[in-house]
Amino acid sequence: MLSKNPSAVPADTSPEVWQMQMDAIGSMTVEQRIAVWEEIQNQFAIMEDASMRRRYPEFNDHQILVELVRARYGNELASKIVAKSDALPF
């Protein structure tokens, strides 16, 4: 038997505030919602990058990118970035 679905309102949010949030999102245009989504992706990438640089302060930009890809997608895809850079003439 399938498990029951969780309640609509997250445990840390009051139903009134949650409804206000949903109404606010619903009143936005699709362009505004996409702009918010894009900003979230951008901020997430900035935080992820900063976190990796704190972890590996000695790494250059390329090494940081390899580690970011490894963290997000795993070793196999990270190895594609390494292989590509190895082929570069520097």
Next chain:
Amino acid sequence: MIDLIYAFRLVVLALEDVSARYLVVGSTAAGAWGVARSTRDVDIVAVISSDSVEAFLSALEGNDLYVPADEARLAAEFGGSFNILHTATGGKVDLFVCSPDDKFESIRLERRVQLNILGVLTWVATPEDVVLSKLRWRFESRSETQWRDCIEIAASQNLDIDYLRHWASYLGVLADVEDLIKT
């Protein structure tokens, strides 16, 4: 930092180049319909046949993209998915190849809408189709994240309930849709 724009733009341009029917799905599409959360990659469903896969692979060439050509050919022949990685920026697109004979895939390709995402004019799944595909995806896992995405879309958009019920019944997720409507 990882940037999704280049991978997304290059894949969309290649799909347009070979006149493949496609639509953006998953969390990116959900973002257009009110789900404000981060995503790790962009999911795209496309109709790519064995006849068109070589042209598609050619259209992707020379753009700093890692494309597993054999996996793409297999997906074009038998269905399935493969990753496309932009090696200069780390952005990734997951491409799910669908059959034009699949009734749900056909209807959501028919209903897709054109939106500008990450600076690219692209085809995107409607909110009803995002909900239906997320419910189908989470049917076994009962993922809470996917459920919350569906709740937020349902609570903030005027969904076509008759359409949702019809296709939920077809996809075997009617109980979840009824649960969603009740909330």
